[in-house]
Amino acid sequence: MLQRGTLYLWWKKNVFAIFFWVLFALSIFVRVWQFPHIPGGFNQDEAAAAYESYSLLETGQDKWGNPYPAYFPGLGDGQSVLMSYLSVPFIKVFGLSIFSARLAELVCGILMIPLIYLILREFDRRVALVGVAFVGLTPWHWMLSRWALDANILPFFTALAVFALVKALKTQKKSWILATLPLFALAFYAYGIAILVLPPFLLIIAILFYPYWKQQYKTWLVSALIALIIGFPFLLYAVKNYVFHANFWWEKYLPFTSPLLIANRLEQKPGYLMQNVQFSQRGFDDGTIYNTIPGFNVLFWIVQPFALFGLFWIGQKMLIWWQNRRTQNLPLETIFVVWFLVSLTPLLIFDVNINRANSLYMPLILIGAYGVIGAYDRLSKYPIAQKMAAAVLSIYFIVQVVLFFQVYFYTYNDIIARPNRIGLDQAIAATPAPTRELPVLITGFPINYSFVGVYARFDPHQFHTDSDVTNDGSYYQVSRMGQYFLKPELVQNYAQYYYVAHRDNHEACVGMRTKITHYYDIEQGLCNTLTAVNN
Numbered sequence: 001m002l003q004r005g006t007l008y009l010w011w012k013k014n015v016f017a018i019f020f021w022v023l024f025a026l027s028i029f030v031r032v033w034q035f036p037h038i039p040g041g042f043n044q045d046e047a048a049a050a051y052e053s054y055s056l057l058e059t060g061q062d063k064w065g066n067p068y069p070a071y072f073p074g075l076g077d078g079q080s081v082l083m084s085y086l087s088v089p090f091i092k093v094f095g096l097s098i099f100s101a102r103l104a105e106l107v108c109g110i111l112m113i114p115l116i117y118l119i120l121r122e123f124d125r126r127v128a129l130v131g132v133a134f135v136g137l138t139p140w141h142w143m144l145s146r147w148a149l150d151a152n153i154l155p156f157f158t159a160l161a162v163f164a165l166v167k168a169l170k171t172q173k174k175s176w177i178l179a180t181l182p183l184f185a186l187a188f189y190a191y192g193i194a195i196l197v198l199p200p201f202l203l204i205i206a207i208l209f210y211p212y213w214k215q216q217y218k219t220w221l222v223s224a225l226i227a228l229i230i231g232f233p234f235l236l237y238a239v240k241n242y243v244f245h246a247n248f249w250w251e252k253y254l255p256f257t258s259p260l261l262i263a264n265r266l267e268q269k270p271g272y273l274m275q276n277v278q279f280s281q282r283g284f285d286d287g288t289i290y291n292t293i294p295g296f297n298v299l300f301w302i303v304q305p306f307a308l309f310g311l312f313w314i315g316q317k318m319l320i321w322w323q324n325r326r327t328q329n330l331p332l333e334t335i336f337v338v339w340f341l342v343s344l345t346p347l348l349i350f351d352v353n354i355n356r357a358n359s360l361y362m363p364l365i366l367i368g369a370y371g372v373i374g375a376y377d378r379l380s381k382y383p384i385a386q387k388m389a390a391a392v393l394s395i396y397f398i399v400q401v402v403l404f405f406q407v408y409f410y411t412y413n414d415i416i417a418r419p420n421r422i423g424l425d426q427a428i429a430a431t432p433a434p435t436r437e438l439p440v441l442i443t444g445f446p447i448n449y450s451f452v453g454v455y456a457r458f459d460p461h462q463f464h465t466d467s468d469v470t471n472d473g474s475y476y477q478v479s480r481m482g483q484y485f486l487k488p489e490l491v492q493n494y495a496q497y498y499y500v501a502h503r504d505n506h507e508a509c510v511g512m513r514t515k516i517t518h519y520y521d522i523e524q525g526l527c528n529t530l531t532a533v534n535n
Contacts, residue, residue, distance in 0.1 A: 027136030041420030050101035051453035053087040055460035070233030077263035082189040109145025131369035140298040154191035185231035286353035303368035310371030339363035434483035449478035
C-alpha cells in the first residue's frame with residue numbers, strides 16, 4: 001500500500017512534466033523523421049531563399065547584388081530576409097543543400113513547442129499542455145516546420161516577443177522589458193505582412209496596459225530605442241517603398257541596403273473580403289498542397305470551435321475587469337485576444353492564403369487551448385460527462401494525428417512531386433557542366449534560375465556578372481546564367497545542348513525521349529536540334 005501510495009504521489013507531482021515531455025518528444029519526431037526528404041524536392045520560394053543565403057555567404061550581397069539588404073527584391077515584389085540570414089551559418093557548415101536550407105525552420109519549429117508551453121504556463125499548466133498538443137501535432141505547424149518558406153518563421157518570432165511581453169508586464173523586471181520591443185522589431189524581418197499586424201498590436205497593448213508599463217516607463221523607453229535601432233533598416237525599406245518611392249542620398253554611407261522594389265504588394269486592389277470570408281469558413285484551408293493535405297483541416301477542426309469558447313471566457317474576465325477597473329488590472333490574457341484581432345487585418349487587404357495568414361494561427365491556438373480547459377472546467381458539476389467529453393476529444397485528436405501521420409509520411413511525396421519538382425536536383429547533378437559549345441537548357445517551370453542556383457551551386461559572383469536579367473515592371477526575368485540557358489529560343493543556334501525538363505514538357509526538344517541518360521520525375525538528356533522531330 002505504501003509503495004502504491006508513493007507511486008501515486010510521484011505521479012501527481014510529475015504528471016504535467018511527463019505529459020509535456022511525451023508531447024514534446026512526439027512533436028520533435030514528426031518534424032525530424034525523414035527530414036528533409038519529406039516533403040521531397042524544393043518549393044520555388046524555398047529555392048529563392050536558399051540561393052539568397054548562398055549569395056550572402058559567398059559575396060555579402062543578395063543575388064541581385066545588394067549588400068546586406070534589409071529586404072530582398074526577390075522576384076520584384078519583395079521577399080523577407082530573416083530566414084535567409086538564419087540559414088547562412090547552416091549552409092556554411094553543411095554546404096548548400098535542401099537539408100541545410102531547411103534547418104533554420106526546423107530549429108524554430110522545434111523551439112516553438114517549449115515556447116508555447118512557457119507562454120501558457122504563466123496562466124495555467126493545463127492550458128499549456130493543450131497548447132503544446134495543438135502546436136506540436138496539428139498539420140499547420142507540423143508541415144510548416146519541415147519546409148523553408150520565409151513566412152514560416154513569423155509565428156515563432158512573434159510568439160517569442162509575446163512571451164517576453166507577458167513576462168515583462170507580469171514581473172516588471174528590467175531584463176524582460178529591455179528584451180520585449182527589440183524582439184518585436186526583429187519579427188518585422190521574418191515576414192513583410194508583420195507591418196500590418198505588429199504596429200496596431202503594440203499600439204493597442206500600450207494603451208490597454210498603461211498601468212503596467214508606466215511604473216517602468218524609462219526602461220520601456222530604452223527598450224524602444226534599442227528596437228528602433230534594430231528595426232531601422234526595415235523602417236527605411238518601408239518608408240522608401242511605400243511612401244517616397246525613391247532612394248536617399250545618404251544611404252550610401254550605411255552598412256546595409258534597402259532596395260527599391262519594382263512591384264508593391266500593398267498596392268494590390270482591395271476586394272477580397274468575401275473570398276477571405278470563405279477561406280475562414282473552410283477552416284483557413286487554401287487548398288494548396290504545400291500547406292495542407294486533402295481530407296485534413298490545418299487545425300483538425302478542433303482549435304477553431306474551442307477558440308470561440310476561449311474568446312468568450314477571456315471576454316468574461318475582461319468584463320469583470322471593466323466592472324472593477326479602479327481596483328484591478330486588465331488580465332494578461334487580453335494580449336492573446338488583441339493578437340488575434342489585429343491578425344485579421346490582412347484578410348481585409350489581401351487575397352490571403354495559409355502563408356499570408358501565418359500570424360493568425362498562433363493566437364487562435366492559444367485561445368483555443370483556453371477554450372478546451374474552460375469547457376472542461378464548466379463540466380465539473382457533471383463528472384461523468386466531463387470524463388466522457390475529455391475522452392472523446394482525446395480519441396478524436398489521436399485518431400486524426402495517426403491518420404495524418406500515415407498520409408504525410410507515406411503518400412505526401414506522391415502528391416507534392418510535380419509542384420516541388422522532385423528529381424530535378426538529381427537530373428541537374430547528372431548533367432555535365434555546360435560549356436560554350438554544349439550549353440544546358442533548363443526550362444518548363446517558373447523561377448527556374450533559383451533552382452539552377454541551388455542545384456548547380458552556381459557561383460553568385462558569376463550570377464552578378466554573367467547573367468541576362470530583365471524586368472517587366474513587376475518581376476525580374478532571368479534568361480541565362482553563364483551557359484545555363486533558361487529559355488528555349490536561346491539554343492536555336494546550337495547543334496547540340498543538354499536539356500533538363502519535366503517528362504511532360506518537351507517543347508524545346510521533342511525527340512529527346514530516345515536519348516535519356518538519367519530519369520526521375522525529371523528527364524535529362526543530350527538533345528540534337530537537327531534531328532529532333534515534332535511528333
